[in-house]
Amino acid sequence: MAETTHSHSESPEEFKKHLGKYYAVFVALICLTAITVGVSYLKLESRGLAIAIALVIASVKAGLVAAVFMHLIDEKKVIYAVLILTALFFLLVLGLPSLTVYEHGPAFQGQ
Amino acid sequence: MSETTTHNGHDHAHAGHHELPFWRKYIFSVDHKVIGIQYAVTALFFLLFGFTLMMIMRWQLAYPGQPLPVIGKILGETAMPGGVMAPEFYNQLGAMHGTIMVFLGVVPLAVGGFGNFVVPLQIGAPDMAFPRLNMASYWVFLPGCVLMISSFFFPGGAAQSGWTSYPPLSDIASVGQTVWCFSMVLIITSSLLGSINFIVTIVQLRAKGLSYWRLPFFVHAQLVTAFLLLLAFPPLEAATVMQIMDRVAGTSFFLPSGLVVSGEQLKVAGGGSPLLWQHLFWFLAHPEVYVLILPAMGIVAEVIANNTRKPLWGYRLLVYSVVFLGFMSFVVWAHHMFMTGMGTTMSTFFQTTTMIISIPSVIILTCFIMSLYGGNIRFTTPMLFATAFLPMFAIGGLTGLPLGLTASDIYLHDTFYVIGHFHYVVAPGTLFALFAGVYYWFPKATGKQMNATLGKIHFWTSFVCINFVFMPMFFQGMAGLSRRLYDPTVYAHGRGVQALNVVISLGAWGLGLSQIPFIVNFFMSLKRGARVAENPWNATTLEWAAPSPPGHGNFLTEPVVYREPYEYSVPGHANDYSPQFVEGS
Amino acid sequence: MDEKVYGWWLPPDISTHGAKIDQLISVLHWFMLLLFVGWGIFFVWCLVKYRAREGHKAIYAPVHAIATKYIEGAVVVVEIFLLFGLSTPVWLAYKNTPPDEKNAAHVRIVGEQFAWNFQYPGKDGKFGKTNESLIGSDNPLGLDPDDPAGKDDIVTVNQLHFPVHKPVYVEVSSKDVIHSFNIPVLRVKQDTIPGQQIPVWFEATQAGHFELACAQLCGLGHYRMRADVLVDTPEDYAKWEAENAPPPQEAPAAAAPDTTPAPEKK
Amino acid sequence: MAEAAAHHESPIPYMVQPHPVTGIPNGKFGIWLFLASEVMLFGALFSSYVLIRTGAPHWPPEGGLTSEIVNVPLGTLNTAVLITSSITMVLSWASCKMGSLPRFKLWMAATIGLASVFLVIKYFEYKHKFDLGHFPSHDNFYAIYFTLTGLHGLHIIGGIIVNTFLLTAGSKMWTTDPEHFTNRVENAGLYWHFVDLVWIFLFPSLYLL
Numbered sequence A: 001m002a003e004t005t006h007s008h009s010e011s012p013e014e015f016k017k018h019l020g021k022y023y024a025v026f027v028a029l030i031c032l033t034a035i036t037v038g039v040s041y042l043k044l045e046s047r048g049l050a051i052a053i054a055l056v057i058a059s060v061k062a063g064l065v066a067a068v069f070m071h072l073i074d075e076k077k078v079i080y081a082v083l084i085l086t087a088l089f090f091l092l093v094l095g096l097p098s099l100t101v102y103e104h105g106p107a108f109q110g111q
Numbered sequence B: 001m002s003e004t005t006t007h008n009g010h011d012h013a014h015a016g017h018h019e020l021p022f023w024r025k026y027i028f029s030v031d032h033k034v035i036g037i038q039y040a041v042t043a044l045f046f047l048l049f050g051f052t053l054m055m056i057m058r059w060q061l062a063y064p065g066q067p068l069p070v071i072g073k074i075l076g077e078t079a080m081p082g083g084v085m086a087p088e089f090y091n092q093l094g095a096m097h098g099t100i101m102v103f104l105g106v107v108p109l110a111v112g113g114f115g116n117f118v119v120p121l122q123i124g125a126p127d128m129a130f131p132r133l134n135m136a137s138y139w140v141f142l143p144g145c146v147l148m149i150s151s152f153f154f155p156g157g158a159a160q161s162g163w164t165s166y167p168p169l170s171d172i173a174s175v176g177q178t179v180w181c182f183s184m185v186l187i188i189t190s191s192l193l194g195s196i197n198f199i200v201t202i203v204q205l206r207a208k209g210l211s212y213w214r215l216p217f218f219v220h221a222q223l224v225t226a227f228l229l230l231l232a233f234p235p236l237e238a239a240t241v242m243q244i245m246d247r248v249a250g251t252s253f254f255l256p257s258g259l260v261v262s263g264e265q266l267k268v269a270g271g272g273s274p275l276l277w278q279h280l281f282w283f284l285a286h287p288e289v290y291v292l293i294l295p296a297m298g299i300v301a302e303v304i305a306n307n308t309r310k311p312l313w314g315y316r317l318l319v320y321s322v323v324f325l326g327f328m329s330f331v332v333w334a335h336h337m338f339m340t341g342m343g344t345t346m347s348t349f350f351q352t353t354t355m356i357i358s359i360p361s362v363i364i365l366t367c368f369i370m371s372l373y374g375g376n377i378r379f380t381t382p383m384l385f386a387t388a389f390l391p392m393f394a395i396g397g398l399t400g401l402p403l404g405l406t407a408s409d410i411y412l413h414d415t416f417y418v419i420g421h422f423h424y425v426v427a428p429g430t431l432f433a434l435f436a437g438v439y440y441w442f443p444k445a446t447g448k449q450m451n452a453t454l455g456k457i458h459f460w461t462s463f464v465c466i467n468f469v470f471m472p473m474f475f476q477g478m479a480g481l482s483r484r485l486y487d488p489t490v491y492a493h494g495r496g497v498q499a500l501n502v503v504i505s506l507g508a509w510g511l512g513l514s515q516i517p518f519i520v521n522f523f524m525s526l527k528r529g530a531r532v533a534e535n536p537w538n539a540t541t542l543e544w545a546a547p548s549p550p551g552h553g554n555f556l557t558e559p560v561v562y563r564e565p566y567e568y569s570v571p572g573h574a575n576d577y578s579p580q581f582v583e584g585s
Numbered sequence C: 001m002d003e004k005v006y007g008w009w010l011p012p013d014i015s016t017h018g019a020k021i022d023q024l025i026s027v028l029h030w031f032m033l034l035l036f037v038g039w040g041i042f043f044v045w046c047l048v049k050y051r052a053r054e055g056h057k058a059i060y061a062p063v064h065a066i067a068t069k070y071i072e073g074a075v076v077v078v079e080i081f082l083l084f085g086l087s088t089p090v091w092l093a094y095k096n097t098p099p100d101e102k103n104a105a106h107v108r109i110v111g112e113q114f115a116w117n118f119q120y121p122g123k124d125g126k127f128g129k130t131n132e133s134l135i136g137s138d139n140p141l142g143l144d145p146d147d148p149a150g151k152d153d154i155v156t157v158n159q160l161h162f163p164v165h166k167p168v169y170v171e172v173s174s175k176d177v178i179h180s181f182n183i184p185v186l187r188v189k190q191d192t193i194p195g196q197q198i199p200v201w202f203e204a205t206q207a208g209h210f211e212l213a214c215a216q217l218c219g220l221g222h223y224r225m226r227a228d229v230l231v232d233t234p235e236d237y238a239k240w241e242a243e244n245a246p247p248p249q250e251a252p253a254a255a256a257p258d259t260t261p262a263p264e265k266k
Numbered sequence D: 001m002a003e004a005a006a007h008h009e010s011p012i013p014y015m016v017q018p019h020p021v022t023g024i025p026n027g028k029f030g031i032w033l034f035l036a037s038e039v040m041l042f043g044a045l046f047s048s049y050v051l052i053r054t055g056a057p058h059w060p061p062e063g064g065l066t067s068e069i070v071n072v073p074l075g076t077l078n079t080a081v082l083i084t085s086s087i088t089m090v091l092s093w094a095s096c097k098m099g100s101l102p103r104f105k106l107w108m109a110a111t112i113g114l115a116s117v118f119l120v121i122k123y124f125e126y127k128h129k130f131d132l133g134h135f136p137s138h139d140n141f142y143a144i145y146f147t148l149t150g151l152h153g154l155h156i157i158g159g160i161i162v163n164t165f166l167l168t169a170g171s172k173m174w175t176t177d178p179e180h181f182t183n184r185v186e187n188a189g190l191y192w193h194f195v196d197l198v199w200i201f202l203f204p205s206l207y208l209l
């Protein structure tokens, strides 16, 4: 496991190398936030497109935070296993809304 | 008899460490054993309490509209005007019975009690991974329980919308429902803390040599249970938060537009969905029913292996089944909602998954029965309860099939057939397994053995009575009798099966009386039970390597595991058991 | 309502689709009984044969039980059969074949704490519009008096009439909380979800007086939320319809005589 | 007797050092499990939001655009504040890694400060809505807005408490067991980044779309 970047055996000097990565992610996050807000001021015709763009950007940002700040990029297998399981059930929960209305037919008034 | 006059070599575990003050040792203890016992005793108390609620309720069902002698007076005029139960009080008793039995009784006993006490011992750990978190979990749980019980004293009484708390009914119910929500938030939080602790403990703290395939089945069951709690509970917590918002802040997450309650239009924004609650609730509550059964199966496995004096049949198959069961339990929840008007694709999907999930249960049961084959079966008290578990769970499980198939569920949904189904799995099923666990691990926890004669009386009377309680419910359900009915005689088909209600109630009160030998035995054995050494059952798993009761840090020497968990009757051995922790064989 | 027909098992079935459900229920229970008794005999035999006694020893080596594999296999096969051979086809056949709307009798059913309201479209076959803001004690459904389609509608409380041997198409909904529309003898059950109108259909094969029960906990009066189900012969139905049709130009609800006693107020 | 006494203070293994097989210490595993449950919690709320929103004829229900109801500049500012607090959190952990307690304290104080700024801004946003009489009961947009941001706010408060502990009393551990302390900071950081991550989704969903 010694090859992982965050192994405990790293000396302080070696560790310093990572700092640049953190700053870079910080800048990226701020820029992406700016882009999201900027796009929203465009008042896109298609709301679907606006939602898609915003959510994609948010996912990229979340990915950066998780991968770098939470150093998921090189994590141990157990944690991946737990997260994969969680992701699976998370998708299931995200499916609930469509199940709630799915096939309830034209009679469903949704309000 | 004084506790110091023992000659068993293990007692030095008590001595030799500096004494913590009483409140640190027994109240705010961080020791998993003390916390386990706290959980267990609290849970036993609530089981009795929940049962008492039901015994009162059974009066109304057997003799609708007749005043309940003595107790009717005590309960006061709002609950029991003139000694006759008010319908709203009936509904409170029902909702609280369900909630208390599930969330304050069985889960805390099975997971909080047995899980906490036994798991670290069985894996050879000195304690849980996070002792203080463990303490916090109990001390979040207890206020939750107290709050739940206190709701009876709020204006309008306790929650009365069923343990399922379906909105809009629960949204417009009296303030007791808000209290229910808040205490559920506490109880859920406690469970989450506990489940994190279990997973970390089992993954990280296993003794040397204790690979996953050497874990006792009970530990596997607890591990799967912990994952169910961890991932299924948060959606209910979210739903409960939204229900609190609906009730306190006037939002309408679960309230559609245009509701007219008692002739008045409800003044809310509307636009919510009552089915959303049901999905979130059952997303938890189906896994939850496996939370009730898996630890019970774990206990049964331990007791059966120990008392048949042979290895469990199909140990690996059992483990695969339990993992599969845990996984599948997340994708069957909507079988509780077949009658909410879902379409054919969705219902076909969910009835298929429901049938699939019954297969691992069949396998588990088969493994248990096959474990009896070729054994040398000792009918100790724990074994009696564990043996009874098998056919009782079989009845409960088999009657799940007609409910899981959409076409038959049209007729059976929300009838007493459902009540019969799940009580067979939770009462003579889980509850009996828990009794088995109490009798089995009591010597480990206290160093005293429970009285076998009282135990046998407890078993046989309970076994007979409980079948009189739940078997007739299938016939009532078949006759079409709805559940949660304050007065079943309102309906002609209800009058047809009213005689059975009398039988059931007599059975329930008989079952209540049958618990007296247990309660007596429990307290008497604490004081006067026969002293036992480390391993009174000649068992093989690690908890029997520790002194009885185990001292701080559990083991005198760090345990090392040399073999599979259930090496009983190994050929060529003088003893009929070869413990995991003894070297050489 | 002949009390004697209600016993400890399924009540009589008076629907055209119910026979399949009953068949499924009985096949299932025979299957369950077989499994239970089969395993039960083996189980008891094991307990007796392998009880601990002097000189008896447990067998360490795992038995190679081919039989259990076969039994488990058989259970799987039977379950597949139950699932795809019986239950799913019955369910699909029932749910996917609503009656031809033109030939069916129509009823709108609205549950409330704690009564059932029934709206019949009357001669014109059209339901009058309803609006929840118009709901009042004399207008339980909130019928819009300005809608011509509603002029001939019949509204009843706790009394459901429909003709025998004719498909009935109902739409259930609720004013307040979730109820469940349940007529045991017709093998129908459907939760009524406020905010939704859910269609249900059935056809009775026998005239008579039956019961509608509420199957979902809906509050303190849940137990007494029952309605009479009157399955009429075509003649009786026509007569009832004629007698109850609101006289022209009058508010429809006022004309609906309610023969059942109002649910006793608590 | 001797062995019992020797065993008495038996510490729990892998509190500090990683487990040889899983490669992580207990605390880190625990915090990730906790975050897994948080994912399910916010996931359920988020999917409820999607359901209610897709079921509504207009969104927000009172008409117009979401961005006209909420204060987008303040929301953007708050996003920036939270992102910044995330990097200061990383830096405080990095300082521990590099052996400097004073710098840890500096960055940790900054994190707590930024978190507090977040709450203050949130307070003004809430207050503005309350002043307009827009409570959660106003309509479903407000219901969801207050529930989600409120719950998120509670998580921020929780983070502030934990971080304050690490900054003050908790930092005594630095002298006795720096590695353990560093692990604690890392775990607090994992939680804090998660709270940030939730906000990253809440911000566009509640303010912009």
Ligand code: HEA
Pocket: B164, B289, B290, B292, B293, B335, B336, B354, B355, B357, B358, B359, B361, B362, B365, B366, B369, B390, B391, B393, B394, B396, B397, B398, B400, B401, B403, B404, B405, B409, B412, B413, B414, B418, B421, B422, B425, B426, B430, C035, C036, C037, C039, C040, C043
């Ligand atoms: C511990 C709890 C527990 C367990 C294990 C189960 C197990 C199962 N349950 Fe149950 N269920 C509940 C608790 C439980 N349930 C509760 C509490 C409710 C009601 C909630 C409410 O509405 O309030 C409920 C309701 C419920 C419903 C909804 C009914 C309705 O409301 O209409 C359904 C429908 O599918 C269902 C199905 C099943 C199935 C298919 C199984 C299967 O997993 C069962 C599989 C087991 C077997 C198939 C047995 C195998 C038998 C043998 C191999 C024979 C061996 C013989 C001998 C030993 C003699 N259950």
Ligand code: HEA
Pocket: B041, B044, B045, B047, B048, B051, B054, B058, B094, B095, B097, B098, B099, B101, B102, B106, B161, B162, B163, B164, B292, B419, B423, B426, B427, B428, B431, B466, B469, B483, B484, B485, B486, B508, B511, B515, B518, B519, B522
């Ligand atoms: C784990 C769950 C569980 C358990 C164990 C039980 C156990 C029992 N239940 Fe219940 N029940 C539910 C969960 C449970 N129930 C739920 C969820 C509902 C649905 C609620 C709703 O509709 O919303 C329900 C509903 C329900 C009804 C239907 C009410 C209605 O629909 O109107 C009935 C009716 O008879 C009933 C009866 C009983 C009986 C007689 C027992 C008996 O088996 C009880 C046996 C109890 C004991 C034997 C106690 C043992 C404890 C001790 C002896 C303590 C000793 C103490 C010390 C040593 C300190 N239950």
Ligand code: CUA
Pocket: C111, C112, C114, C178, C179, C180, C214, C215, C216, C217, C218, C219, C221, C222, C223, C225
């Ligand atoms: Cu209406 Cu029960």
Ligand SMILES: [Cu+2]
Pocket: B285, B286, B289, B332, B333, B335, B336
């Ligand atoms: Cu279920």
